[in-house]
Amino acid sequence: MTVCRDCCCGNPSKRPAVDHDGQLRRLREALTGRHRVRTSQCLDVCDQANVIVVHPTPATRRAGARPVWFGLVDAPAIDDDLIGWVLDGGPGVAPLPPILELSVVTAPAQ
Numbered sequence: 001m002t003v004c005r006d007c008c009c010g011n012p013s014k015r016p017a018v019d020h021d022g023q024l025r026r027l028r029e030a031l032t033g034r035h036r037v038r039t040s041q042c043l044d045v046c047d048q049a050n051v052i053v054v055h056p057t058p059a060t061r062r063a064g065a066r067p068v069w070f071g072l073v074d075a076p077a078i079d080d081d082l083i084g085w086v087l088d089g090g091p092g093v094a095p096l097p098p099i100l101e102l103s104v105v106t107a108p109a110q
Contacts, residue, residue: 001031001054001086006042008049015049018074023050026076030083043069044108050074051105052082056091065092071105078103 003024004010010020028037043051048071056065068091070082081100088094096104 001027001035001037001052001082002040002043003027003037004041004043004045004049004051004053005039008046009043009051010039011049015074018050020050023073023076023079026079027083031086035086045069045071045105048072048105053107054082054086054090057093060090060092063092067091067107068096069105069107070100070103072103 005020005024008014010024012018012020024037024039031037043053045051050071050073052070052073053067054070055061055067070078073079073082078100081097085094085097085100
């Protein structure tokens with residue numbers, strides 16, 4: 001999982017109602033072991049802050065699974081849904097819960 005933390009995402013002045021540090025801490029505490037939560041600089045979808053990308057495992061990526069991008073991840077309930085989906089297997093393994101479909105955004109063009 002990649003959590004954007006740059007100009008807009010994770011910025012308390014842009015999203016003051018979100019506990020950005022708490023969100024990152026919660027994701028890292030819940031996704032230990034074989035899961036990795038890392039931060040990145042700007043992912044170029046600033047209008048959708050906070051942005052999180054969930055990556056498939058190497059095996060499921062080889063089988064055709066692709067990363068899923070989520071935007072407006074600004075509530076603990078969304079964090080819970082993301083954590084649950086990742087623990088269930090994430091992209092290429094577990095079906096995307098309908099509630100998370102509402103947060104899917106298009107990755108920027110390369």
